[in-house]
Amino acid sequence: MKQSSANLQLTAYVNDKFLPLEQAMVHIEDRGFQFADGVYEVVACFGGGYLDLDAHLQRLERSCAAIEIVLPKSLEALKDLVQQAYHKNPYEDAMVYIQVTRGVAPRSHVVNQAMQPTLVITVRDLPLPSDTKLRTGVKACTLKDIRWKHCEIKSIALLASVMGKQEASRREVDEAFWLDEKNHMLEGCATNVFAIIDGVLVTHALDHQILGGITRDMVISLAKDLGFVVQQRPWKLDEKGLTECLMSSTTNAVMPVCAVDGQAIGAGVPGEIGLKLRALMLEQFEELRHAKV
């Protein structure tokens, strides 16, 4: 059993050192701070069992490669650091946040190849949305996509998503979904989005407009296990036969969405298939507690 989470001394990792979170600093000329020149991952851990840790670390490696940063540690060493970071913090259920930036250099767009990348790890409580939220129903709005053209890279250039979330907050909904120019659903600011259309699970195909979510993969795999057909294709909210809408992310698991832009989805309450997928996913989280990696 870990120390009580009432004792909130948090520990972070910055460039080969563990230290109290409040002392965890980076230089003001870190390219992560001046150019959004970095990538990140968020990994869920339930009682010491990690959800798809290898998949997250592999994606971190791919994100680094996409922007030509050399990951400063081997995947094995990173895995060990994630586990150390988890154990140095008080939460049983935690989000482990990992960020890699190109490093520190006098400000210039041009990359100096001699730079040493910055590696940061933090650990925070993972409060999955409560059953109350689930019952009253998650709401979303849609926005025209204003983001850049490489959303497949999990970069820290997240200002567009921050602005989307601010707009969602102004509209008193939980998430904003990005639409392409033809009003096809892409993904949310921090979620992937699915629909149930004529009993088929539908979600946008992987391309440069969406992130290949690890939880998205899990939703697809669970749906297939249940015998559902899965289609990865462009889709719209007003498609005939659409009965449910779902969003997924590490911190949301899979979550039924009951209304979008003030319009009820289906009966306006969490749908049967979404609830089933969520229950299965939460079962997997429970199993992680008993089968630590």
Add this chain to the structure above:
Amino acid sequence: MKQSSANLQLTAYVNDKFLPLEQAMVHIEDRGFQFADGVYEVVACFGGGYLDLDAHLQRLERSCAAIEIVLPKSLEALKDLVQQAYHKNPYEDAMVYIQVTRGVAPRSHVVNQAMQPTLVITVRDLPLPSDTKLRTGVKACTLKDIRWKHCEIKSIALLASVMGKQEASRREVDEAFWLDEKNHMLEGCATNVFAIIDGVLVTHALDHQILGGITRDMVISLAKDLGFVVQQRPWKLDEKGLTECLMSSTTNAVMPVCAVDGQAIGAGVPGEIGLKLRALMLEQFEELRHAKV
């Protein structure tokens, strides 16, 4: 006379404190580091005379407003801090870099309104491109625009521009220019771009696809003073009558571009109008040395 620039003890400003640059840090949960949730300005100073300092600070205020950050100081107080920062550093000709981020908070896209913004100022040497570079000629390449849809905001979400500059570097050219879907010229990774077409100065009109450069304004104003017609409209590199190409930025002033994508512009040497505009601008820089603001 300032201290010799051989003595390279640099001083930075971070949240109400001046301190040695190497000790200038921000917290790893600063939203500038985790979300690119901030904006910036680069101001040139020649011997203590600032180039359009008020215009830069006003744009900083507009950028903050666009992403709903409250500038943590009045423009007067900021101006004073910029001057203090300049005087605490060894350079006669300097770039003063000012960055504002939303502040520090446990990582979440959603904005906690109680945050205190972070304000950072650094001062670096301003080496205007040498005459050699000017004679051999600046080269550029073009790339399809991959950036977000709010390039009018001078945000620190600059990863796309970093990638553009990396591509330029791979192609052994000095700058990459972004083209829209119809191959219209937008702007460079860190410059605005102009053409001389049939003796008219042409540049893309201000919209969400380009930054309203302070040096861009200066180029337009100088050209008008010289009696040139100025058109702000979509244009292409292969337009009939195009004889010169220019780029502008605080650190480049205005610079003739001699080749784009390996094709010579005009005679492949700096054009007459570009050189004239550059000479006039450098004269203004010289005047600043003698008429400090």
